[in-house]
Amino acid sequence: MTQKLSNNKKRRLNEFAEQAWAYASKGKFAAALNICDKADSLFENFPEIVYVRGMSAAMQGDYPSASTWLEQASKAMPKNLSLMVNLANALLFSNREEEAVPLYAHILENDPQLFEKANGYGAYAIALSELGEYNRAMQFFDEAIKRIQSGDLELIKKAAHICHVRRNSDKAISLLEKARSSHPENYSIPFQMALLLMQWNRHDEARALLRETLRIHPGHIGALSLLVASGEYEERQADITRLQTIYEQAEPDSNDRLIGAYALGDEADRSGEYSAAFNYWSEGNRMRRAQVAYHDAEQERLFKAAIAPFSAERFTHAACKGASDAAPIFIVGMPRCGSSLLERALSLHPDLTDAGEIGALQQSIAGRMRKPSTGLIMERLESLDDAGFLEVGTEYARRLAEEHNIDGRAIDKSLGNFGLIGAITKALPNARIIHLARDPMASCLSMFQAHFTAGVNYSFDLDELGRHYNRYLKAMQHWRDVLPSGVMLEVHYEELVSNTESELHRVLEFCNVEWNDACLQTHKAGGSVSTASVFQVRKPIHQKSIARWKHYEAQLAPLKKHLTQ
Template identity: 35%
Template sequence: MSSVPNVAPLLQQANTSLQSGALRSAEETCREVLALDPLNSQAQLMLAGIVGQRDQHRLACDHALRAAQKMGPQTPQHIAAVTLRLIAVGEYERAVQVIRKIDPQRVRIPSVLVEFSQQLSLMEEHAEALRYLDAAMSMGISAESLGYLRGNLLKFLGRMDEAAQEYERSLAVNPDYAFAHWALAYLGVPGDSRARAMRVRKSLDASAASNPDLPYLQYALFKELDACGDTDAAWKALEAGAIARRAQISYHGGEEAALFERLAQATGPGFLATASPADSAKVPIFVLGLPRTGTTLLERILGGHPEVTLCGELNDFRMQLKWSTDHHSLGFLDNVCVDRINDIDYAELGSRYLGHVAWRAPATNHFSDKNPGNFMLAGLILKALPQARIVHLRRNPMDSCFSNMKELFAANSHPYSYSFEDLASHYRNYSRLMSHWHDIAPGRILDVSYEDLVSDPDAQARRVMDYCGLSYDAAQIRVESNATPVSTASSAQVRQPIHTRNIGGWKRYESQLAPLKTLLGDAAD
């Protein structure tokens, strides 16, 4: 708490106003506090939220950083709230620094340790996240979510058998815990899929139709039945899960098409003529495309080179784009962001991006940024970071769409994945936008076919490394030897040697997917 005597009543007054929705009154009171105590962490945190609601994104970033600047003795709950706000505005390094100052053995509030663990995992700090979660669990608390969370961290770290044990521990606490059933089904470890399918069916029978977690059970059932070869029953489960999930999220293919068209118009043929000066000291390698098209596999191949640091799915470019436009768009971009594209200082955007990721790759000049959604920002990346390399993974359209459909993505990620119409619409939108980036930046983006990559990994890896200006070592394609953590949907698959088994995988459900093929039209070929 602040040492200024008359600040505590003002903070209470500000918090009361904030809770009642009186934002202007809360803001005025917070500024009274700051007049007396300029770095008061609680006031700065409240202001970060208030100005963020007004879409003053840069100011929200500033207040969040100030909230972490001089906290003094604070409750663990307040510290967790500060780090969560730092994450929300893209200040990941500062959030990690603050959390690391907290000794998990000295915090006696399990829920706060679990919160710190989840925040660290969001920032790809999975080993640290496991340490905080283990400290929470050492206090003897028991909840079905803890085994699930611990299993996820172990999976990201490549400890698959231990992850399976944790998911089973979660189900021992609550046999109907949907997330654990789903995670275990998608983990890919050996086991009796038929017995697990019966277990999932039992949980489905016990679940109310209104249960928001129902899609997780239905997708788990699909995965287990698919492993058993019972494709008819598996499809029924997948279809039910996709319908249930689609009802929970929002996606409008026409609105996305209009947004991408506006983006293309704002980034016409002369857009890259005034690109920022290249900073050759650091060379980011962006790996992008649709999810489940080999992006994680390619990143693992890159990571076999000693001069490349793997950084995973970073959000830093889109977060610094929000700062540059002073607008917190939901997702990667929106109409307001597109309207401000030509007002951006691209040299500053590139510099801020490199500054915000430097802590992740201190020892190498090359590093990966494998966020598939960066396909929406490829032209902006090239303008802000002319030295960047962009590797675009392409996969057979039907395999691409089906691989997305059979993956239950987190929260609102990839909301187009749950109906044939949405999948076809998004695939066309994505393809048109990538064609546009190729048109305005000929030769700047390297397309890599997933089918070619898994069929002849040596040749394709050489091609990629040559494009990146790096040497090639045949050991790079032995991705199963790479122990770097992976937190994507492919975290289990990339622990295996490269194989071609997934080429044409959609054909196992060819009759059920016929309407999708019709909707894709020429794009399906």
């Protein structure tokens, strides 16, 4: 039975709310919550008291709790748009962008002044970008940037990233230059600019910005490690010595120690000091493994769930009417398999455009205005019928054109799509899939030495790496068994670097693309490389890395036992 609230009680509760808010706004949260408890003893969950609880949680950075309280308050006061702004922000900071976006839209439509005052343009842009709505997000980023006075540095950096995703490198650099002029002594800006420029093959400019980063922050080991990795230059040996000093003086398990371990491992490998190199990489991987959550059993379950909906019978029917006529080329495989080299070669063809490693397929499977998650993707793979997959293909084609600004036939190098080959085949009947494989030991060593900051959590432990690689091999065998002929082409990295021209002829013929001699000039290609191969791929094709793993055969024994099963 609902408790009746008298005017006297309501007045008293409002007084409690005012008192609690006065304490909360001064950062005296314990006192504020104490008053909220008193109010609850008089009447539980009075909306204004619930609102104070929510704002107290938000001001302390507890956004999940803030979201719960503010949702409850908003249901009781649905016309209070100021409350709705705070709820939308709490949802955004709780990674609940799907729920935040409609609230921002409602506030903008009903009270544009409040929306602007609450920095709604920037928040809305961030939420949209997390849902893959890059085109609309960029429009709101532009509006937000027009309105900032001293320059919201983090907002500009996020906007620059979306420009990069949308293949607009000039605008990304222009935005960061604007931020740099407002914050000339902030070392993170030239560092981010350098990262972007290196990906776009503008190495001389990037090195100058890394030097600028080090002028502002002499101990920036990230800038030093990139400089050392970028190739030969006059001050390189001095930079290596400097990097070694920072590494040795760093606290155990610190970020400087971690970055230094990977960089010094690469340098020792380059110098032929293989035992030292492996010890450095092992140290870096030990630290990275401690930072991530990774469970073999969960990965095994996900692999099985990804391929289960796709038996050979699933591919016996011809493509339905209404299928997208898009014919993207998907390069799939494991990280460090040589995919960047193949992508660069193909991107030099005038009829092809490199899309890079984008999440367009996962986003298309999840659906518009949805945030892709592993759980959602698995659920959709299981539930989609043939017509549903064709809708995925149509959405994928739209995303390439509208969200990623790709005009023409795209090369999608999201390697993890090897688990989604069944979905690709059903969604995009005209697509071509190139599976690029490399010697397992060489591939795994290359992963083990790479400082992956996200998405490759299985690579930091040799046993886990070996088990994951085996799962990948089993998945690829499944696709070989069930796919119709003409859908997937197998290419081996070793053949690609040994017989480059003949292999590229074979790939282009498979993709129904005429030969072009430009495809052999991979070191001259423009465009973006956002992977660990950013430096190697800019060099002419070579065979130096094919048998490099043999220098580490003894140390790789824990890995090899899995790969020989």
